[in-house]
Amino acid sequence: MTRRLYLETYGCQMNVADSELMLGRLKGAGYRLVDRADEADVILLNTCAIREHAEQRVYGRLGELSRHKLRRPGVVLGVAGCMAQHLRGKLLERVPQVDLVVGPDGYRNLPELIEAACEEPTLAVRLSRVETYEDLIPARADGVRAWVSIMRGCDKFCSFCIVPFVRGRERSLPIGEVIRQVEHAAAEGFREVVFLGQTVNAYRDGDVDFAELLERADRVEGIARIRFTSPHPSDMTDRAIEAIASCRKVPPQVHLPLQSGSDAVLERMRRTYTMEEYEVLVEKLRRAVPGIALSTDLIVGFPGETEEDFSATLRAVERIGYESAFIFKYSPRPGARSAEWPETVPDREKTRRITILIDRQKAISLRKNQADVGSTVEVLAEGPTKRSDMEWFGKSMHFKTVVFPHREERVGDLVSVRVAAATPHALLGEGVRSAAFAALEDVHA
Ligand code: 5AD
Numbered sequence: 260m261t262r263r264l265y266l267e268t269y270g271c272q273m274n275v276a277d278s279e280l281m282l283g284r285l286k287g288a289g290y291r292l293v294d295r296a297d298e299a300d301v302i303l304l305n306t307c308a309i310r311e312h313a314e315q316r317v318y319g320r321l322g323e324l325s326r327h328k329l330r331r332p333g334v335v336l337g338v339a340g341c342m343a344q345h346l347r348g349k350l351l352e353r354v355p356q357v358d359l360v361v362g363p364d365g366y367r368n369l370p371e372l373i374e375a376a377c378e379e380p381t382l383a384v385r386l387s388r389v390e391t392y393e394d395l396i397p398a399r400a401d402g403v404r405a406w407v408s409i410m411r412g413c414d415k416f417c418s419f420c421i422v423p424f425v426r427g428r429e430r431s432l433p434i435g436e437v438i439r440q441v442e443h444a445a446a447e448g449f450r451e452v453v454f455l456g457q458t459v460n461a462y463r464d465g466d467v468d469f470a471e472l473l474e475r476a477d478r479v480e481g482i483a484r485i486r487f488t489s490p491h492p493s494d495m496t497d498r499a500i501e502a503i504a505s506c507r508k509v510p511p512q513v514h515l516p517l518q519s520g521s522d523a524v525l526e527r528m529r530r531t532y533t534m535e536e537y538e539v540l541v542e543k544l545r546r547a548v549p550g551i552a553l554s555t556d557l558i559v560g561f562p563g564e565t566e567e568d569f570s571a572t573l574r575a576v577e578r579i580g581y582e583s584a585f586i587f588k589y590s591p592r593p594g595a596r597s598a599e600w601p602e603t604v605p606d607r608e609k610t611r612r613i614t615i616l617i618d619r620q621k622a623i624s625l626r627k628n629q630a631d632v633g634s635t636v637e638v639l640a641e642g643p644t645k646r647s648d649m650e651w652f653g654k655s656m657h658f659k660t661v662v663f664p665h666r667e668e669r670v671g672d673l674v675s676v677r678v679a680a681a682t683p684h685a686l687l688g689e690g691v692r693s694a695a696f697a698a699l700e701d702v703h704a
């Protein structure tokens with residue numbers, strides 16, 4: 260008998276990739292994906308724990324989904340991912356309707372775990388030093404972009420971050436398996452591959468480093484673009500920079516998390532680089548890859564962050580000129596080192612700082628995007644915008660969202676688009692109606 264699975268994913272792309280792994284595993288065991296929780300035998304949430312807000316959202320959702328168990332007590336409600344690993348048994352205590360708690364290294368046995376959870380509440384939160392799921396085949400969602408997790412875990416232990424505690428030690432997929440996955444993605448019709456890892460450029464399999472991995476992947480036929488996220492500044496070797504510059508399919512774009520522009524804060528964050536070292540790296544990237552687009556992650560309100568530290572972040576953002584940035588309020592995470600330190604920046608002040616920083620970045624993004632007006636960009640077509648079938652969107656080489664009038668293009672085509680206008684979040688191709696401005700924000704969200 261086929262069982263029906265409903266799966267919701269929260270958090271980063273690693274989780275999206277993990278959900279595809281889980282789905283692949285469960286399809287192999289006779290499960291079928293349904294898109295409504297009230298039709299499912301098994302409801303699974305793949306969760307995030309990076310900030311408290313992420314956990315609050317999942318608690319809310321679990322409350323809603325629990326009601327399915329009132330009408331159909333046989334339904335299995337499972338929580339997977341980082342929040343499962345973080346809270347373990349506490350999750351079963353706090354939400355008694357939960358039957359299964361499974362951490363990021365427990366997916367191999369998912370079918371058996373679900374069987375066990377039909378009988379009694381089941382916990383599978385042992386982390387592994389070796390699990391890479393190298394032999395499991397992910398069931399990838401349709402689209403132009405295939406996620407390939409090339410390494411798992413993190414050994415950096417930044418003081419604010421619980422990833423090393425919920426995803427365990429760093430380990431890499433064997434190179435042969437990485438290339439096999441790229442070839443498989445190409446054969447399935449994907450045009451872009453995104454290599455994923457918490458510190459993706461720390462990849463290593465014997466003598467094969469991240470640079471060589473890019474070079475080998477670059478030779479796979481059928482794939483048009485190869486991206487990766489997120490690299491750690493301290494792992495960005497000269498060899499990796501050369502590979503980014505020389506690999507034809509690796510676009511001129513890197514997401515390079517900075518976190519703070521203040522050396523004092525970077526030190527307490529245990530980021531292992533200074534502002535000067537980071538900027539030397541940016542300089543090297545710009546020299547090797549002219550016109551490279553950079554994006555980043557920033558945190559405001561870290562314990563001890565003074566007004567002067569915050570100003571240093573503002574100045575860094577101005578100096579470096581990122582195309583875009585993900586900006587977060589610091590959120591203490593039990594288990595991470597900084598959670599033991601007193602919070603010195605009240606929430607009101609975090610809000611003030613994040614608002615200023617977002618506004619500043621928005622102005623920079625707009626300036627950068629406006630500089631593209633009049634040029635022609637190559638867009639990998641993804642499909643219609645939410646507002647209109649006549650207008651499609653896709654990403655440029657620089658990973659900017661571009662909206663363009665649809666003619667005969669098919670999903671996955673590379674389209675030349677002349678940029679007529681820009682917003683902070685996207686470029687508008689010639690012939691796009693102004694109503695599409697609103698649609699842009701939809702695409703971005
Ligand atoms: N509080 C706020 N932001 C955080 N991040 C990681 N941990 C925290 C935290 N405790 C941010 C970092 C990281 C991104 C994925 O999430 O900026 O790069």
Ligand code: SF4
Nearest residue numbers: 413415416417420422
């Ligand atoms: Fe977290 Fe730092 Fe590892 Fe990134 S490098 S996952 S921020 S500990």
